[in-house]
Amino acid sequence: MTNFWQNLPQPFVGMAPMDGVTDQPLRHILCKYSSPDLIFTEFVNVEGLCHNAKQLLRPLLYDGSQRPIVAQLYGKTPESFRQAAILVAQLGFDGVDINMGCPAKSVAGAGSGAGLIKNPQLALQIIKAVKKGVSDWQNGLSCSDCTDFSSDFCKQVEKQRQQAGLQPIKEIKQRSSIPVSIKTRLGHDSKDVGGWIKLLLEAKPTALTVHGRTLKQAYKGKADWEAIFQVVALAKEMNSDTLIVGNGDVQSRTEGIRAAQKHQVNGVLIGRAAQGNPFVFDKDTFTTSSTFHKQLATIALEHAQLFEETFSTQEKYSFLPVRKHLAWYIKGFPQASQIRQQLVQTNSSKEVEKVLSAYGLLN
Template sequence: MSQGFWKSIKKPIIGLSPMDGVTDAAFRLIVAKYGNPSISFTEFTSVEAIKYGAIKALKAFKYSNMERPVIAQIYGKTLDAFYNATLIACEMGFDGIDINMGCPSKGVAGNGAGAALIKEPEFAKKIIRTCIKASKDWSEGQNIDQNDIHPDIKAFLDKLNLDFPRKLIPISVKTRIGFDTIITEEWISNLLETKPAAISIHGRTLKQMYSGEANWEEIKKAAKIIKQTETLVLGNGDIKNLTDAKSKIEYAGTDGALIGRASFGNPWVFNGKNATLAEKLIVALEQSKAHSELLGEPFDPIKKHLCWYCKDFDGAKETRMELMQSKNFEEVQTILKNKISQKS
């Protein structure tokens, strides 16, 4: 097993959880700058989409060096596609690669990927072993040209002129405590047979989706088993702030935790700073600019972020409505600069 950066990372590890439609390159950059989490994950990317040449899927793999260690998250159900996606993520210079075995959505789990893999423990292990092998092969010089990688993806990578040093990139897994019933110990023991570098565990079953409370008692049980190995364990679910993260980590005995929804409009959640309204509006504007520069069109995905920053002040609702009507960075700039001058 390669532990890579996980081996020397400072504990407790408090990371930005992967969130599709949220943890894009612009948000991760802002979180890295204002919150400085221990690690960040990209949104998940379909290995099959990469296999079929969807360049759009690689948009999720954009990152800035400030985010390091930065981990590419992938999902799917096809072994050769996992192999190729791992090679590509290694080639793109990621510090780690994470396999999603926790997504409950119909489009993912309904299709046999994500949390559906909890029902396929043998196949889940094959996926992890495939990714570990791809990382090893890449570290030993395996070239993406030698593989059956879609020509559009090859052309895209060629243009980037990548030349990262060959080394073993660690493979981790993010999962849940069960499919329809809680099977934490059985499932985690199964995953540990493949010796992943880390396991992040969200304390809910697939069936629970996001309802009820995350079960940190089960995370504690998982941590007890994982701590007997070299694999690191991160707990996840319902963390509200930095103090809450530290107390949950201590309660469950994990190496750290991942924070998801509490980071919405609050990149400072990782360092506990209480940002003023003016600071929030300035950062909203900065993220909007980063979105235009790094991600370009479509512009709409930034709007939910802007609304998350614009809360709890007189006229917040009207500001959010104005932002929802905006079409580009320039329009957002006019709206927010006006508010910033009123509120500072």
């Protein structure tokens, strides 16, 4: 198995997966302007993939600047996870991650994401299925061998693989397995390190990311890093080889490294602090200078242009998803409220350029 986790710096600081946020354009921007040690896709629903929903391949777009990159999957059907793992491996990802931490009602309430904390036996079946999928890939299977994927869907997968700069699947001489990781929370209604977390460690994922809140907390209150340290202690007690990754309320690389060293995790993932901050993995603080604001505005326009370049030729294209990023970029600017009101009504990068130029934010 090619295990990129073993080659990461210790401690490492990576970009956490965020639904509707960590798409191809954002990942490209982050990797261009700062240096995450690893990066995750948005989560993708395995049942939807197995229903041949081509639009669900969009979150799995990436380019060579984004490595190492991990595809995150969510759902509740083990066989769909197995087939999706084969798809992820075929697309050339460096790893596959199972989401067992999303607290959204539409996800957890349906038994996926953090909802799996209440169904530990199903969680174990899913982990086993994903491991089987990456093993199946290594042993020669591909999307065309999966009963739920149509031939047309498989052609799109292979096309996307080659768009990422990879050789056609038929030219691969030797395949490698990819590592399986998990992202979860401390528990459902209350912390359950000795139960839920122990069960996951016994399944031996390559890495386990723990967000320092329960499902019940969602994103309220502060992340409990002392509880994350308890996870580290448990892993040591079990002689586990699983890397422990902390997540929750980390605002910068320096803060992340400090938290990792204090709580003895192998690394941390930064989430919401990356919104509108393309330097989050490099510079620790923003400045309020006009020069810096112009730099951010220029990157915001670049982000909008990249979004168009990536998605505008696809079916049901909409400029809407990038608007929130534009609003994040200009947070703290003079006249930010007025600029934001105009940016969230734009429908093209040309319109974005017009708004930013009107406020003297572009050179």
